[in-house]
Amino acid sequence: IPVTDPRSKAKIAGKRPIHVICEPNQVYWWCSCGHSKRQPFCDGHHIRILGSNPTFKINKREFKPIRLVYEQPSEVWFCTCKQTSEPPYCDGSHNCEEVQSKTKH
Numbered sequence: 001i002p003v004t005d006p007r008s009k010a011k012i013a014g015k016r017p018i019h020v021i022c023e024p025n026q027v028y029w030w031c032s033c034g035h036s037k038r039q040p041f042c043d044g045h046h047i048r049i050l051g052s053n054p055t056f057k058i059n060k061r062e063f064k065p066i067r068l069v070y071e072q073p074s075e076v077w078f079c080t081c082k083q084t085s086e087p088p089y090c091d092g093s094h095n096c097e098e099v100q101s102k103t104k105h
Helices: 045-049 097-102
Strands: 018-022 027-030 066-069 074-078
Antiparallel strands (some): 027 066
16 A cells, blocks of 8 residues: 555544653553554554455554553653654644544544
8 A cells, every 4th residue: 555545544543642651661552553442552453453444454564553661750642643753652743634624532
């Protein structure tokens, strides 16, 4: 799927970042596909949708969750629109019309 194809993008899960204080030495898995019901973290939903929807073909390598471990308590703004160019962190991409018009929350 070409990068310009809308199916190459992750599902928009939200239109605002989620603020989290991450604990040291705890493993966090950031959802990159947008289908998790536990945003911003992965719940394994990307595995359940692979190949099940012919209009949303996930490139497994591209939409795997991102593993994070912080050495000290860290204040983080996690992206939920999944359009960020700095995954898993919010870069303000949620302010675009595409994101704001597609989500309810």
